Amino acid sequence: MLLQNLAILVLAGFVGFAVISKVPNTLHTPLMSGTNAIHGIVLLGGLIVLGLGTEGVLNKVLLVIAIAFGTINVVGGFLVTDRMLAMFKEKPKETAKEGDK
Amino acid sequence: MTTLIAVLYIISFSLFIYGLMGLTGPRTAVRGNWIAAVGMAIAVIATLLLPGMGNWWLIALGIVLGTVVGVPAARRVKMTAMPQMVALFNGVGGGAVALIAWVEFRDTAGYAHEPLYVAIASLFAAIVGSISFWGSNIAFGKLQEILPGKPITVGRLQQPLNIVVLVAAVAFAVAIAAGATSEWLIIGVLVAAAGFGLMVVLPIGGADMPVVISLLNAMTGLSAAAMGLALNNTALIVAGMIVGASGSILTNLMAKAMNRSIPAIIAGGFGGSTGPSGGAGDGEERPVRSTSAADTAIQMAYASKVVVVPGYGMAVAQAQHAVREMADLLESKGIEVLYAIHPVAGRMPGHMNVLLAEADVPYESLKEMDEANSQFPQTDVALVIGANDVTNPAAQSDPSSPIYGMPILQVNASRSVIVLKRGMSSGFAGIENELFHDPKTSMLFGDAKASVAEIVEELKNL
Numbered sequence: 001m002l003l004q005n006l007a008i009l010v011l012a013g014f015v016g017f018a019v020i021s022k023v024p025n026t027l028h029t030p031l032m033s034g035t036n037a038i039h040g041i042v043l044l045g046g047l048i049v050l051g052l053g054t055e056g057v058l059n060k061v062l063l064v065i066a067i068a069f070g071t072i073n074v075v076g077g078f079l080v081t082d083r084m085l086a087m088f089k090e091k092p093k094e095t096a097k098e099g100d101k
Numbered sequence: 102m103t104t105l106i107a108v109l110y111i112i113s114f115s116l117f118i119y120g121l122m123g124l125t126g127p128r129t130a131v132r133g134n135w136i137a138a139v140g141m142a143i144a145v146i147a148t149l150l151l152p153g154m155g156n157w158w159l160i161a162l163g164i165v166l167g168t169v170v171g172v173p174a175a176r177r178v179k180m181t182a183m184p185q186m187v188a189l190f191n192g193v194g195g196g197a198v199a200l201i202a203w204v205e206f207r208d209t210a211g212y213a214h215e216p217l218y219v220a221i222a223s224l225f226a227a228i229v230g231s232i233s234f235w236g237s238n239i240a241f242g243k244l245q246e247i248l249p250g251k252p253i254t255v256g257r258l259q260q261p262l263n264i265v266v267l268v269a270a271v272a273f274a275v276a277i278a279a280g281a282t283s284e285w286l287i288i289g290v291l292v293a294a295a296g297f298g299l300m301v302v303l304p305i306g307g308a309d310m311p312v313v314i315s316l317l318n319a320m321t322g323l324s325a326a327a328m329g330l331a332l333n334n335t336a337l338i339v340a341g342m343i344v345g346a347s348g349s350i351l352t353n354l355m356a357k358a359m360n361r362s363i364p365a366i367i368a369g370g371f372g373g374s375t376g377p378s379g380g381a382g383d384g385e386e387r388p389v390r391s392t393s394a395a396d397t398a399i400q401m402a403y404a405s406k407v408v409v410v411p412g413y414g415m416a417v418a419q420a421q422h423a424v425r426e427m428a429d430l431l432e433s434k435g436i437e438v439l440y441a442i443h444p445v446a447g448r449m450p451g452h453m454n455v456l457l458a459e460a461d462v463p464y465e466s467l468k469e470m471d472e473a474n475s476q477f478p479q480t481d482v483a484l485v486i487g488a489n490d491v492t493n494p495a496a497q498s499d500p501s502s503p504i505y506g507m508p509i510l511q512v513n514a515s516r517s518v519i520v521l522k523r524g525m526s527s528g529f530a531g532i533e534n535e536l537f538h539d540p541k542t543s544m545l546f547g548d549a550k551a552s553v554a555e556i557v558e559e560l561k562n563l
């Protein structure tokens with residue numbers, strides 16, 4: 001199990017390098033924001049630990065907070081990225097000077 | 102059921118990767134972001150399908166709470182406040198990891214019956230998650246100007262103290278991994294890591310903040326991946342690791358653009374509290390030439406090429422719309438207007454691009470550093486709006502300057518330079534800018550938005 005997971009870990013790292021290294025400067029902020037949203041995947045960790053059963057009030061409170069944090073990370077991250085990117089929507093190159101709709 | 106979950110996870114990874122590939126081009130980026138979001142939704146649904154899931158009300162409570170807080174925050178934040186928003190979202194992600202690691206410890210009575218690797222991965226996640234949470238919150242506080250942007254240090258003791266705190270966190274973790282089960286140990290791990298996060302980010306000056314946020318982003322990704330190893334969850338491993346890898350690349354790119362090494366940034370404030378030698382101290386009272394909005398307008402109206410150099414000052418003053426209006430007026434007079442974008446102008450790479458795009462500045466007018474530098478010698482007026490360190494010629498001419506070697510926009514190569522600035526204060530690097538004393542340079546003091554608006558009025562009257 002561990003070795004299998006480690007293999008996945010290493011391969012995922014290379015995928016990350018390969019996919020990201022081609023991003024133009026301009027898109028770095030949205031990209032950072034987008035990857036930021038993706039690590040909101042920690043939400044799943046909270047779901048698993050809480051959903052599969054945990055004892056005690058403190059544990060439950062901590063996990064509800066963790067799930068709330070993870071959700072903020074995911075939802076906020078994708079929305080903010082979308083708002084940034086909305087500004088990069090392609091404008092017709094020739095008519096750019098006439099202003100936009 | 103487990104097969105279905107595995108298949109759904111695989112679909113969601115493909116969507117993450119495909120979405121990120123989309124984020125690499127302006128044309129596909131919006132779609133890419135939503136593709137990744139769909140991937141996330143699928144991963145969440147798949148996880149909820151796990152056999153034996155329960156505590157539905159609490160799960161719903163957490164998700165609702167997060168949505169109620171996250172959605173309005175993301176919708177209302179101003180474009181200028183984006184960097185700190187990213188820092189905050191990053192921080193809560195790290196916080197979630199740290200909390201989960203803590204509960205894992207409690208659930209398993211100190212990993213008593215778990216394989217060693219689970220303990221190690223979980224403790225790693227606890228340390229890194231806690232550092233990321235507290236570090237990001239400090240970054241947020243600094244960018245939001247709740248905390249001073251200048252480096253805050255305890256002097257020479259800073260680095261030894263940082264190391265002591267980090268060693269303490271690791272020592273607690275080693276004790277747990279070796280079999281100790283006292284809950285105080287995991288609390289010690291979290292608190293010491295929190296202290297390390299606070300102490301490392303507090304001394305870092307505002308100029309280095311983009312690099313720090315990027316680094317913390319990568320760290321949160323790694324902590325998520327470690328948590329995935331501990332929980333044996335492929336989705337966490339894959340998504341976390343992709344973020345870890347991409348964040349590292351971005352961090353490196355940013356650090357390179359500033360000619361700073363990542364260890365040097367982590368090690369403390371710009372130039373250190375010992376103070377940079379030369380350059381800064383001498384010539385405090387040297388004269389600068391100040392100018393008026395009317396003169397600036399006239400100077401630009403008779404130019405054939407104007408290059409706007411935006412910086413953080415433009416973002417703070419929200420001057421981008423006024424700048425666009427000014428550029429339109431100049432262009433209607435047949436003057437070529439370009440924008441020179443330094444990779445680290447503002448607080449994040451691409452910060453200026455986002456702001457100018459918001460004001461509908463055409464994408465093609467934005468020139469990256471190398472291209473801009475080849476334009477300056479043919480430029481009549483370089484209009485510097487709230488940028489400072491990225492234009493400081495000392496980076497090229499003064500080996501004793503703390504920013505020596507940093508690539509800059511060579512605005513001093515243009516025929517004349519007009520700097521819009523609130524006052525003579527130094528930039529975030531805390532060093533004086535030679536440019537302001539250059540005989541070609543005139544200063545237009547005041548709020549960037551108000552100054553540009555005045556220039557626009559003057560241009561209309563010409």
